[in-house]
Amino acid sequence: MEQTARKIIADHPQFTFVASKTASWSPRDSQISYTLASAFGLAGLLHELAHALLGHTNYATDIDLLHKEVSAWEKAATLADRYHITLDQNHMQDCLDTYRDWAYKRSICPSCHANGLQTAAQDYHCLNCGQQWHVSGSRFCRPYRRTGHTKKSQDTVPALSRFV
Numbered sequence: 001m002e003q004t005a006r007k008i009i010a011d012h013p014q015f016t017f018v019a020s021k022t023a024s025w026s027p028r029d030s031q032i033s034y035t036l037a038s039a040f041g042l043a044g045l046l047h048e049l050a051h052a053l054l055g056h057t058n059y060a061t062d063i064d065l066l067h068k069e070v071s072a073w074e075k076a077a078t079l080a081d082r083y084h085i086t087l088d089q090n091h092m093q094d095c096l097d098t099y100r101d102w103a104y105k106r107s108i109c110p111s112c113h114a115n116g117l118q119t120a121a122q123d124y125h126c127l128n129c130g131q132q133w134h135v136s137g138s139r140f141c142r143p144y145r146r147t148g149h150t151k152k153s154q155d156t157v158p159a160l161s162r163f164v
């Protein structure tokens with residue numbers, strides 16, 4: 001695993017690679033964090049590299065993020081062929097399901113549980129009951145907090161600058 005990782009890293013000198021506890025891509029620093037501690041370490045490394053090669057710098061909406069996640073796995077599969085790595089289809093689907101679940105929870109109206117419409121990076125609107133709610137800029141926080149029916153003044157736009 002380490003030898004393959006070294007080859008992947010050597011082939012992409014335009015990016016900085018950092019061994020870490022988790023895998024992520026930081027467009028701001030052109031930095032890919034990766035871990036070889038997990039069985040899916042190389043898959044994670046290729047996935048983050050794919051984000052980097054695809055030039056993913058931010059995402060406008062949750063759907064946009066989901067699309068970028070799918071395309072990053074597609075690109076990772078191409079890279080895997082080149083390095084003779086077999087990507088576990090179940091692992092890829094699990095990763096995508098995590099995003100789908102996250103996006104789904106954020107999109108559900110806290111009042112009537114209808115599926116809402118995302119109106120901005122952090123705002124959803126329910127067409128059924130008129131409820132508006134605010135979602136976190138982070139993928140790792142609770143899915144939403146209620147803001148009532150009047151639109152809340154916009155918080156500072158979050159730095160959506162890290163892909164995992």
Ligand SMILES: [Zn+2]
Nearest residue numbers: 109112126129
């Ligand atoms: Zn509603």
Ligand SMILES: [Zn+2]
Nearest residue numbers: 069072163164
């Ligand atoms: Zn990703």
